[in-house]
Amino acid sequence: MKSFLEEIRIRIIKYATDKKSFFETIIRVFLAEFFGTAMLLFIGCMGCAFDLKHPFPGFAPALTFGLAVMVIVQIFLHISGSHINPIITIAVVIFGAMKPLVAGIYITAQMLGGIFGFGLIKLLLTEHFTEVHIPSPGGNGTIHHLCVTQPNPYISPFQATAIEAITSGILILLLCGITDKRNHANTDSLPLRFGFAITGLASASAQFTGGSMNPARSFAPALLNGIWSNQWIYWVGPTAGAITAALFYKFLYYEKPEVAKPDELQELDEIGDNGTKA
Numbered sequence: 001m002k003s004f005l006e007e008i009r010i011r012i013i014k015y016a017t018d019k020k021s022f023f024e025t026i027i028r029v030f031l032a033e034f035f036g037t038a039m040l041l042f043i044g045c046m047g048c049a050f051d052l053k054h055p056f057p058g059f060a061p062a063l064t065f066g067l068a069v070m071v072i073v074q075i076f077l078h079i080s081g082s083h084i085n086p087i088i089t090i091a092v093v094i095f096g097a098m099k100p101l102v103a104g105i106y107i108t109a110q111m112l113g114g115i116f117g118f119g120l121i122k123l124l125l126t127e128h129f130t131e132v133h134i135p136s137p138g139g140n141g142t143i144h145h146l147c148v149t150q151p152n153p154y155i156s157p158f159q160a161t162a163i164e165a166i167t168s169g170i171l172i173l174l175l176c177g178i179t180d181k182r183n184h185a186n187t188d189s190l191p192l193r194f195g196f197a198i199t200g201l202a203s204a205s206a207q208f209t210g211g212s213m214n215p216a217r218s219f220a221p222a223l224l225n226g227i228w229s230n231q232w233i234y235w236v237g238p239t240a241g242a243i244t245a246a247l248f249y250k251f252l253y254y255e256k257p258e259v260a261k262p263d264e265l266q267e268l269d270e271i272g273d274n275g276t277k278a
Contacts, residue, residue, distance in 0.1 A: 026105060032080035033109035034116070036072045040084050041117030041220055043068035045147035049121075049129040062202035062211055070195025077191070085214040086110055087242035091172045094246040095179075095254065107216075114220035118147065122224055147221040149210030149234055157233055160209045164237025167201045168213045169245035176249040213238050 047064025069084070076082040083089045089106045092098045098106075122130060130146040151160030174197050177183050178190065202211030212218045218234035221227075 029080040029102075030105055030109045032076040033083060033106050034113035036076045036080070036082055036084040037110045037113030037216055038117030038120075039072050040065070040068050040214075041114045041147070041217065042120050043071070044217070045118055045121050045221065046125075048147045049125055059199075059203050062206055063199050065202055065211075066195045066197075066199025068195075069198045070191045073191040073194055080106070084110060084113075084216070086216055087168055087172065087214065087238045088175060090239065091175060091242050091246040094243065095176075095250055110216040111219060114216040115223060118220040118224055121146065145221070145225045145227055148225050148227050149212045149218045149221070150227075151210075151230055151233060152208045155208055157230060160230070161233045161237040161240075163205050163209050164212060164233060165241030165244070167205045167211070168238035168241035171197070171201060171213055172242045172245040173249060176246070176254065180253070181255060209233070209237075215239070 044061070044065035047068075048061040072084055073082045076084075081092070083092070083106055086107045089098070089103050089110070093100060093103045125146070151157060155163075174194070178194075198213075201213060205211040205213075210218075212234045215235050215238055218231065222231050
């Protein structure tokens with residue numbers, strides 16, 4: 001009992017005296033993921049807003065999301081790794097490059113950031129853009145709720161889940177290839193490459209599932225619009241695809257990267273090991 005209390009006392013002293021390694025580091029990466037995901041929802045969903053009199057081409061939302069990712073990766077890559085997506089964080093944990101405690105901080109920041117970013121859209125745009133009535137022949141039409149991902153009515157929920165799983169798996173394989181030290185010579189212009197990869201995957205799947213590949217991206221519009229039908233697809237599909245792809249690459253191809261992590265991530269790994277920096 002005495003040794004246990006002594007350990008508690010030591011940890012309290014550590015937390016109080018080593019503020020940068022704990023509080024400041026957590027705040028740095030939390031805010032990077034928070035604002036990165038907020039920017040993703042704000043820029044990307046603004047690209048999904050349209051006026052029926054002057055609609056954008058069908059590929060415009062996918063391109064907007066892809067270029068938003070490019071901007072965010074350029075800003076935050078060296079701070080938090082610029083995950084801005086829970087499935088990327090999960091994949092990083094699978095590869096042993098992040099502790100579960102740190103992953104929980106990341107995912108919390110991503111979810112809250114997504115809500116904040118989409119909340120700004122709801123605040124700044126009128127219902128003319130966020131809730132558009134789409135007429136249909138011989139019927140009353142439907143309401144287009146901005147940025148809410150829903151499966152195409154002509155495919156089943158299983159098919160939609162499979163599409164989200166496959167496209168998310170491809171995204172994770174891209175991440176695996178980028179971090180593989182054998183591919184180091186081919187990873188220049190990383191933000192641009194990653195952004196256009198998102199554009200390609202979202203363009204291909206948008207008409208079937210909305211091209212989400214990101215639970216945080218789908219959760220915020222569902223929450224703030226109060227539309228939960230089929231929301232499970234955008235959690236189950238991307239998560240299953242990410243886990244499958246990460247395990248596939250890890251056991252068949254992966255070699256531990258020799259690239260140094262940002263200082264913030266190294267410090268958080270140490271915190272995740274034993275609750276404080278060694």
